[in-house]
Amino acid sequence: MKARYKTLVDEYAAAIRSGTLPAGTRLPTHRALSAEKHISLATATRVYAELESIGLVSGETGRGTFVREISLPTGHGIDQQAIATDMLDLNFNYPALPEQTELLRDALRKLTSSGDLEALLRYQPHAGRLSDREAIATHLAESGITPDAADVLIVNGAQHGLAISVMGCFKPGDVVAVDALTYPGFKTLAATFHLELEAIPVSANGPDLNVLKKLCQRRRVRAIYTMPTLHNPLGWVLNDVQRQQLATIAREYDLLMLEDAAYAYLVSHPPRPLACFAPERTIYITGFSKNVATGLRVGVVVCPSRYRASLERAIRATTWNTPSLMTSIVCGWIKEGTVSRLESLKRADAQKRQSLARELLAPLPYISHPVSYFIWLPLPEEVRAESVVRRLMDKNISISTAEPFSTSQNVPHAIRLALGSVSEVNLRQALITVRETIEYEQYR
Template sequence: MNDYRHIADRLADDITSGRLKPGQRLPLQRLFARRHRIAGSTAERVYGELVRRGLVVGEVGRGTFVRAAPAGPTGRALTEAATPAPVNLELNYPSAPGQAEILAPTLAPLLRPDVLTEALRPAAATGTPEAREAAAALLAGPAWRPAPDRFLFAGNARQAIAAALASLVRPGGRVGVEALTYPVVKEVAERLGIRLVPLVSDDEGPRPDSVAAAHRTAPLSALYLQPTLHNPTSLTMSEERKRQLAVVVTGLDIPVVEDRIWSFLADPDPVTPLAVHAPGLTHVVDGLSKRVAPGLTVGFLVVPPHRVAAVAAAVRSGGWSAGRFALEAAVRWAGDGTVARLVAAKRADAARRQRILAAELHGFRVRSDPRAYYAWWELPALWRADTFTAAAAAHGIAVTPGPDFVVDRSRTPDAVRLGLASVAEPDLRRALRTLADVARGGRDGR
């Protein structure tokens, strides 16, 4: 078998010689492996080596694209230090200034041997009484105060979504979703054997009549919705639309999984969850990865009282329980005001980044909310999502192509999502300025 580095060298030669052009998409790893008669793991290492050398950017399964080749005869000796760092606007994990310093004091007591011994024990899906009380207080707002005994915990919000859907929908079942939905939900649905059904939406969100029509075609087992700061469009449903949807789902007895992971940014007035209007059917998902930090996460599930046992069983069977250490840390961070301080800092940070976005992409069709950490850019007429993504990659900038969010593959928008949270502000400004120049003057690849 060829050593993966030899194969990477050959591709590097193709890139530096110009046989592979900047912006050109490489085959998906599985296709590359098949063509070269190598193992999938070897193909993964080849692509990883090219990323390390700074010759390609992107994500496997979504697209790996050739970058403009740095100087050098073969590209074999390139290192990360020799090429500019890529700017990744696909990742979207907010980090407040001084975040580590804010978090560290609370963790210190957990490292005492007597406390650590207890914190390293397995945690049940129901967590601990202290965790339930802390989570209930954290999510409470003027119109919604969830009872602590309705809380369950997963390792992160993605796992919480998977557990909710697994408990509600059998393989082959149908779940109504926004026409643009969270890509992870598409992956979860595929693993669980669930069919996603796109709902017709307007400027208020999914239309109630679309829910009823989809249910008439074949019964829906559940809905998955993001009513607050929808990812990727940043849309927030009006209270009237939520009431209308609640009437429909109640009349048809359709459970709802309400994803509120970004709702903490909805300042100054917390947005009322859909759960207020349909409390007996709505399963609320939230968590700490965006509020606090992605590396030590906890996912929250607030479920109707009669659903606690079933969803807890799904958490256990999926191996999705939260770690006890993370639960203990979450209790302390919520109780001593750490979470509140981080939320305030991230709201201010998101607002600053939205101002940068507005300045650099002025004149383009960009849908966003001044409070959000992301934006939906409807590209100029000459651009397709795939060709623009490739052109961005050629400049060392990764963006998420719009089709990644689409449920109905026959309707692929010429748009990209921009994640604003994970790069330094100067890099964000520079990247957006570059993307604006590309959009104005680039070719479309049609």
């Protein structure tokens, strides 16, 4: 049974995060809390100490205990401003390989002798040059999707692709179904453009599609945002039956499907993209940040022809045209086979890091995929995620709580670990420290 003080900590934490207890609220004195909740004075003191340790309240001598301004920004789970340069980052993924720097030097040398170098200094077509779109369409065929080059739009990274999809296809107030745990970047877009998110319950194998169907029966749902191939953060890969079921629901209730494939490259021989099951209503979004390098802000949107004009208008409104220099480098690497080679090497790298995590986190249970760059780690009932985050920050390790990923009222006690941003040596030590910190919080 959960300790009484833990229950009170959870109740206060939920009220503070939801805004029911806004920043600056003065909480009852220790004695008043003791009398109100029928607990000992020592237990009341422990409740406030726990809330203070996870950064939700602060005690001021002679004045009392006050709700703090929560400093954890939406989409992160830690205060990004506070990350020191020597912090081991298990919060964000930017996987890199040693040879990529030399590849960039070589690509820049080749560009200097390119016959169309001057053209890269001028405005480009809003969706990119047709020759570049053809090269990217050829590369996408390796994933099982074979779009017409005219329906391939080049954007400034996958996040920009999501942004123009929202701008071009939705209106404020539109209802979008999402997984109960989903990519924080889409949550940010939904808040910015005033979309209403409806959370679909999830399991280790995918979303509950029966709940999605019932939702569509009682509400006018405009779209579903989904990551069917290597879900972030849970790592699932939907099978063909699930994809066909999702496509059938989308057709029955006229849903637009936003398919986020940012991490799909890590899965060898994956099922066909959703865009193959319902091409007329799927916008497929991917990029070259994870499979090549985060500094190459080149993304791709593949859309049904009927959406092309509105998405091109959104590109024009946000960046005018594509990043021509970066696109030229990426397309050169596509034609040379470099992108496919880097993808293969990163699959092997991710698999090695998952094996390391499996060894070092034992016996803690976690959810992941054997070739993903992240791990979802549910915490024991008595362990608070915020306490784990702050203890690890004190040890120069940054991680994320479940809160940035959660779209429902019930935020699970869990953390997400990104494995792709530190060296193997540092990752080994960081994972040991994560396990020891959780065990300390569990048994203290």
